[in-house]
Amino acid sequence: MTDDQLVKAGDVLLELDSGxxxxxxxxxxxxxxxxxxxxxxxxxxxxxxxxxxxxxxxxNYDVTADEVSETSQHALAAELEEYAAEMEKLTxxxxxxxxxxxxxxxxxxxxxKRLEDIDIxxxxxxxxxxKSKFIKDHLLSLVAAETSAMQLAQELEELIRKQDALxxxxxxxxxxxxxxxxxxxxxxxxxxxxLFKIDNF
Numbered sequence: 001m002t003d004d005q006l007v008k009a010g011d012v013l014l015e016l017d018s019g020x021x022x023x024x025x026x027x028x029x030x031x032x033x034x035x036x037x038x039x040x041x042x043x044x045x046x047x048x049x050x051x052x053x054x055x056x057x058x059x060n061y062d063v064t065a066d067e068v069s070e071t072s073q074h075a076l077a078a079e080l081e082e083y084a085a086e087m088e089k090l091t092x093x094x095x096x097x098x099x100x101x102x103x104x105x106x107x108x109x110x111x112x113k114r115l116e117d118i119d120i121x122x123x124x125x126x127x128x129x130x131k132s133k134f135i136k137d138h139l140l141s142l143v144a145a146e147t148s149a150m151q152l153a154q155e156l157e158e159l160i161r162k163q164d165a166l167x168x169x170x171x172x173x174x175x176x177x178x179x180x181x182x183x184x185x186x187x188x189x190x191x192x193x194x195l196f197k198i199d200n201f
Contacts, residue, residue, distance in 0.1 A: 007170040016166040025159045032152045035145055039063070042142040046074075049135050063150045071146055075139035082132035085125045092118050092125070 007013065096118050170176075 005176045007174060007176055009170055009172050011170045012167045013170055013176070014168040018163045018166045021159050021163045021166070025156060025163070028152050028156045028159065032149060032156065035149045035152065039142060039145045039149060042138050042145060046135055046138050046142070049131060049138070063146045063153060065150065068143060068146045068150060071139055071143050075136050075143060078132050078136035078139060082129055082136060085128045085132060089122060089125050089129075092122050 096115065099112070099114055099118075
C-alpha cells in the first residue's frame, strides 16, 4: 500500500505472514490435482462402458457428499446386475445338467439346439458379468477418489479461511493515507466524508 493509493472496500491493505498456510495450500493442491484427474478418468471409463459419452473435461473440484452417495448407489446397482447375471448362469447350468441327464443313455448330439441356446445365453451372460464387474470396480474406486477429493477440498477451504483472517482489508472505498501516531506507523482509508483508522499497518 502506498500513500494516495485508491482502494475499494475489501481490498487487502496488509497481510500478516502466512507462508506456512500458503505452503500447506500448495501441498493440498498438489494432492488434489491427481485425485481430480483420476475422478475424471474413472467417470469416463464408467460412462463409456455404459455406452454413454466421454465425460472428460475440466475437473470440478467441488465434490459433494451427495455425489459420493450417488456414486455408491450406482456401484451397488452394478453389483446387483452382476449378481443377477451370475444367478442366471447357475440356472443355465442346472438346465444344461437336466438336458444331459435326460440323454444319459445315449451320447448327446453336440448340435442339440437346446444346448446351443444355453451356450449362447451363457456367453451373453459372461459379457454382462464382465461389464457389470468393470463398472462396479470403477465406481468403488470413484467413491474412494471422490471422498478423498471432498476431504482435501474441505482442508483447502479451511486454510483459505485462515489465510483470509490474516489480512487487513479496506472497510470502504477510499484513498490510503499513511500516518505515524506516537511513533507507531498506522494508516487510514480516507473517504469523501469520514476517516476510518486502521492501526499498525
